[in-house]
Amino acid sequence: MSEPDIPPVKRLVIVEDDETFARTLKRSFERRGYAVRLAASHEDLVVLLADDVPQYAVVDLKLGGASGLVCVQTLHAHDPDILVVVLTGFASIATAVEAIKLGASHYLVKPSNTDDIEAAFDRTEGKVDTAVTERRATIKTLEWERIHATLAETGFNISETARQLGMHRRTLARKLEKRPVK
Template structure:
């Protein structure tokens, strides 16, 4: 296995993950796929990827930022790109602080991701639009910010937000971010 071209894709959307895997394999990468933080941990026990592509929102209440943090602790030289269908300045900054080299809004293709691997300065440049921010978007950004502060502990985040844990869990389950 070519360790210098070893890529880990952390994505819970099976169809999108399969497309990324095939595309990167055609470019000469050896690709591993995980759809949860637990699978990432198991793969890191056996492999040392040089690159990683991490979805910001994983199944359930899992955040890709926790995976970014784990990957960066495993290997500080790993080039990590975060993908999201929900770009925000707060999550972009947090992703870079946790070790991502770049943050891309979906839809992003293999060319975009590979170019992001070459951009290691650690600048968060999410695509910004002229649309005004909705209340729901602001609420989601605040929830995500508090989740990060609470180290992804839902009970603690709910307490800090002043809401019941189940209410927060429902909000997280309703938010369809891929």
């Protein structure tokens, strides 16, 4: 009598500081057959990686006052084969480029659901037939991208970013709370 083929468990870590969102995402992935562990910070992730090597990771770009990019870097350094998807409500070209450079395989804007994330895990190669648009960026979009480029350069230090951009820290904080105009 032969043993039935049992598919290997897909191990996933979710690095997310929003506890409710993290639990919801965890339950959704568990229903799809993933073994899920949660980390709310870079420190939690380091502890988790000491005894587990996930195959997949979902990392929030903004973890409280810290950047999730350091988590992407840590995951990639731990195992370059981990498929990392970065989720963000603060999308910018600068942070997308940095996430990919640091080892992320995909970058998704919130709200993204489990289907979107799982599809991103499956898409490990770029698509050459992606449409290139001729739309020019608005001044607000250019400002948004410049702010995020400077944020990435300063390691997401709000005070240093405000200083480099020549604006008050509170003004920068207000601008970061707004969504980019499309």
